[in-house]
Amino acid sequence: MNNEIRVRFAPSPTGHLHIGGARTALFNWLFARHNNGKFILRIEDTDTTRSTEEYIEAIVQGMKWLKLDWDEGPFRQTARFDIYRNYVEKLLGEGKAYRCYCTAEELEQRRQEALSQGRPPKYDGRCRDAEQHPDRPFTVRFKTPQEGRTIVNDLIKGVIEFENNQLDDMIIMRSDGTPTYNFVVVVDDIDMRITHIIRGDDHLNNTPKQILIYKAFDWTPPAFGHLPMILGADKARLSKRHGATSVMAYEEMGYLPDALVNYLVRLGWAYGDQEVFSRDELVNFFDLENIGKSAAVFNPEKLLWLNGQYIIDSGAAEIAEAVLPFLVRTGIVRADESLDKAWLSKAVKTLQERSKTLIELAASLKYYIHEHVEIDAKAKEKFLKPDNIKILAELKAALENMSGFTAVELEKVFVSLAERLSIKLGNIAQPARVAITGSTASPGIFEVIELVGKDKTLKRLGKVIEGR
């Protein structure tokens, strides 16, 4: 098992699992599953001031919702501080790192000065050879070689060269003794035997720094693959300004996890002209080579379309199950109310191709479930005029005489009534639709009436006829 592929998703718990993070997790997961490798979840919580337990839980929840299961972890870096400290000591002992006594304030001031004078805000390395001050607080900096160049052979972007003198002596341990990202990421990836680092290309510039640390320890770096970023409609980096960015917000808006996954994977990855993929297809077809190099704009409209496709393609029973919580959340049914599953599935079936989200579906279900409906004012004005009311009265009488009440039988009754009154079917169907569903748009009226049932149908018609 020496050639086993091992990848990781390493979010920092300083926020919810967002769209960008989810896509990174997804690509790692797909890569692992495609190659029969391992997918590891690691929580990068070295910034103890910003990391919270709640966010760790939120990230785990998001991953589970997307069905991105991991094989090892979640590991937490805060549980591994002793390990990092030992490695820092090692570098210190070998003269590959040094104590820096500059204060955060001094550093910030020099940075601002440099920036305002148009100079690169690079640390000048002034503490490299400074004398030791055991009494003063210090950070530990990595002594970055200033000659030569470091080459990153990226799986996605290709070969990239960096001049080492562009890189500064980064802090690997804070004055409070906690290690920093660029250091722990290297230690952990080695310790966890990660073979491929797949992450956002905002990390591309960190890569040479990290490679130099691998070298300092005489470790062989894993392979790197940097994914292009996701942007908002204005081409700026995706953020809250662009609307919902947290994965769980999409759950709340009635999106199916598989639809989100499908959408996300197509942001930067393509398999010919195929748009809709099952999980198995994704795992089978996924390949780093098919990942594009440029940033992609997040397009909520296409996601919405895809979600609609997933709702259509899913089984009615499955969707009925999924919509249940939304019926409760939106107050359409009480939490303690029980609905007949078979009946609900039938109702859902009529609405699947008319709903882009579970929220929409739940809202439409309202006229199947409730006793009465609220009639849209415009619809009423247009379709419930006196002439139409007369027709509805005829309809009501005809329906009352029916013994069965199936869509097929209902259609026969409607058609013969139309013939008898010498009017078009639509002249009965549309007013009936308004009276029974409250709106001008609904699934086929015969199916609707069958599902609403004789009792409620007659009540609703009666109410309209009597002008109540």
Add this chain to the structure above:
RNA sequence: GUCCCUAUCGUCUAGCCCGGCCUAGGACAUCGCCCUUUCAAGGCGGUAACGCGGGUUCGAAUCCCGCUGGGGACGCCA
């Protein structure tokens, strides 16, 4: 300011590595038509792109260079 990445319809992309099959394909959105008891779904069709300038070549969306645009990084964040 320095460094890095990147560039095909409004958007996601195929094609590019291995130049001719590209009068550039698919999808979302949009427009029109068909189907139709409404709305959808579906079907058919339309509008719409190789950023610009130089090369290389018989031939360039495809290779090279420059420019421009966009993104990212430069933190005791990750």
